[in-house]
Amino acid sequence: MCGIVGLFLKGKRLESELGALVAAMLETMSERGPDSAGFAVFGEGEDGRVKLTLRLVDVDADSVLADAAGVLGCGVCGQMRETHLVLSIPAEEEVKARFWAEGRPDLVLVGVGNRMELYKEVGAPADVARRFGLQAMSGTHAIGHTRMATESAVTTAGAHPFSTGKDQCLVHNGSLSNHNDLRRRLRRGGMRFETENDSEVAAAYLTSRMAGGLSLGQALEAGLGELDGFYTFVCGTAGGFAVLRDPISCKPAVMAETDDYVAFGSEYRALVPLPDIESARVFEPEPAHVYAWERH
Structure with a gap:
């Protein structure tokens, strides 16, 4: 229905x-x-930045943020909402960030956007x-x-x-x-x-x-x-x-x-x-x- x-x-x-x-x-x-x-x-939205909404599966946000910063650089920040982490990254890192997220079995990429957050x-x-x-x-x-x-x-x-x-x-x-x-x-x-x-x-x-x-x-x-x-x-x-x-x-x-x-x-x-x-x-x-x- x-x-x-x-x-x-x-x-x-x-x-x-x-x-x-x-x-x-x-x-x-x-x-x-x-x-x-x-x-x-x-x-x-924020000029020059993109948000990735990630659903975390049996992993804590701090370790995900640390790994993201190591892969994408120091311009990474995030906000945890229940089971989803909204990761804000420089726009030029979007392709690399998608590849990184999709390569981790403990992350589900729910949505990407400059303005959109999806839960x-x-x-x-x-x-x-x-x-x-x-x-x-x-x-x-x-x-x-x-x-x-x-x-x-x-x-x-x-x-x-x-x-x-x-x-x-x-x-x-x-x-x-x-x-x-x-x-x-x-x-x-x-x-x-x-x-x-x-x-x-x-x-x-x-x-x-x-x-x-x-x-x-x-x-x-x-x-x-x-x-x-x-x-x-x-x-x-x-x-x-x-x-x-x-x-x-x-x-x-x-x-x-x-x-x-x-x-x-x-x-x-x-x-x-x-x-x-x-x-x-x-x-x-x-x-x-x-x-x-x-x-x-």
């Missing part, structure tokens, strides 16, 4: 409240996905949000997901969001019927996959199309002709936020827009905690229509 939430702020007024608002939205969707949860927050874990959504400190996070936009695993095991790796590109992530409710064929095609093009989840394939598809020069909205438009199944996607990039439902649109979805924000929820009750929701323009996104917003 699963639940999706998303919040894109049009200006600075609510940036300090972003995490608290999304945490409340995420908790409301617990009944749609009680076994695991995750979220991506686009906060303030996910097994557990009730409210507990996952609390463990990672979502309520205190600030930023311009965020997306989140509560999972009910109906086609695979309950694992942290299988939780959403999925990120296969820099400052890019996706959450998904539904099922793709042609994901195995797409996975094979994308692998031939150099994409790597960590799971058998069809949502990771959708994220990788968008990454591949954007790498070819398409915007997020254009990549989603292209997906209407290549992604077969029933789905709702909510996506985030460094400056963008987008929503797409398949042409049948059997999965529930509702959006709200005010002068301050655009919000998405699998159900209206996820939007109730938002300020001025009573005066928002509330609507159901149309099938096969890309809704996209950008902020620079």
Whole structure:
């Protein structure tokens, strides 16, 4: 079943409240996905630096930081949040850092970006949000997901969001019927996959199309002709936020827009905690229509 939430702020007024608002939205969707949860927050980036969100597996943060500094140099720093370490490195060390992280079996590279931090874990959504400190996070936009695993095991790796590109992530409710064929095609093009989840394939598809020069909205438009199944996607990039439902649109979805924000929820009750929701323009996104917003 699963639940999706998303919040894109049009200006600075609510940036300090972003995490608290999304945490409340995420908790409301617990009944749609009680076994695991995750979220991506686009906060303030730092010029010339990149953040790697790493999930640590039976290893302590201090030893990881020491090893990273030895490999990448003295410009490395990090912040530990529960099971995830956000490693900040000089941008010119990104390729080396990816190679280093992917070569360690006790590290899982969850996401990379100048602005994006991505967290996910097994557990009730409210507990996952609390463990990672979502309520205190600030930023311009965020997306989140509560999972009910109906086609695979309950694992942290299988939780959403999925990120296969820099400052890019996706959450998904539904099922793709042609994901195995797409996975094979994308692998031939150099994409790597960590799971058998069809949502990771959708994220990788968008990454591949954007790498070819398409915007997020254009990549989603292209997906209407290549992604077969029933789905709702909510996506985030460094400056963008987008929503797409398949042409049948059997999965529930509702959006709200005010002068301050655009919000998405699998159900209206996820939007109730938002300020001025009573005066928002509330609507159901149309099938096969890309809704996209950008902020620079």
